[in-house]
Amino acid sequence: SKIVVLISGSGSNLQAIIDAVKAGQINGEICAVISNRPDAYGLTRAENAGIDTLVLDHKAFDSREDYDAALMEKIDAFNPDLVVLAGFMRILTPGLVQNYLGRMLNIHPSLLPKYQGLNTHQRALDAKDKEHGVSVHFVTEELDGGPVVLQAKVTIESDDTAQTLAQRVHQQEHIIYPLVVQWFCEKRLTMETDNAVLDGQVL
Numbered sequence: 085s086k087i088v089v090l091i092s093g094s095g096s097n098l099q100a101i102i103d104a105v106k107a108g109q110i111n112g113e114i115c116a117v118i119s120n121r122p123d124a125y126g127l128t129r130a131e132n133a134g135i136d137t138l139v140l141d142h143k144a145f146d147s148r149e150d151y152d153a154a155l156m157e158k159i160d161a162f163n164p165d166l167v168v169l170a171g172f173m174r175i176l177t178p179g180l181v182q183n184y185l186g187r188m189l190n191i192h193p194s195l196l197p198k199y200q201g202l203n204t205h206q207r208a209l210d211a212k213d214k215e216h217g218v219s220v221h222f223v224t225e226e227l228d229g230g231p232v233v234l235q236a237k238v239t240i241e242s243d244d245t246a247q248t249l250a251q252r253v254h255q256q257e258h259i260i261y262p263l264v265v266q267w268f269c270e271k272r273l274t275m276e277t278d279n280a281v282l283d284g285q286v287l
């Protein structure tokens with residue numbers, strides 16, 4: 085399968101997926117990494133792995149619609165089977181979401197449906213939750229609301245800060261995201277009428 089990865093930042097999830105491709109765990113190829121931020125460290129990770137990179141700076145566009153139209157054109161030039169959002173910190177227009185429905189995944193650092201949006205670690209602490217975690221889901225028009233494929237949980241300790249919690253959640257991200265990408269590339273994972281389906285079973 086051909087994969088395009090979209091990032092805005094450090095790209096540690098991108099790295100986990102690069103490593104899983106290299107290790108033969110994922111039967112696919114990352115054909116490009118696209119960032120909306122020119123300074124994203126993930127671009128360096130991609131270059132180090134010999135992957136094509138592309139910056140599409142949102143500041144150069146007047147509207148979200150214009151940006152997403154340009155982004156779609158860039159993505160489609162690679163004709164990917166799968167688009168992976170790995171810390172891509174942009175809200176997507178309905179048009180873009182529709183275009184990749186069933187073939188776009190995102191990772192969100194909470195146990196969805198809890199804590200959609202930002203500051204998830206602090207919100208879990210403020211709510212005195214006993215556990216927290218991360219979700220990989222298909223992208224639909226509802227922000228962080230698409231069907232969940234896989235979650236990993238971490239126990240919240242009494243001395244946790246948003247930072248220590250984020251660190252442990254990140255470790256789990258690097259395990260579950262490559263696994264879900266692997267399933268998709270093996271054609272075991274699909275989205276059908278707003279459900280994630282793995283090996284014929286609705287998740």
Ligand code: GRF
Nearest residue numbers: 094095096097171191192193
């Ligand atoms: C992760 O916390 C992910 O859950 C969120 O953005 C962050 C990306 O981290 N969507 P990285 O750039 O992969 O290191």
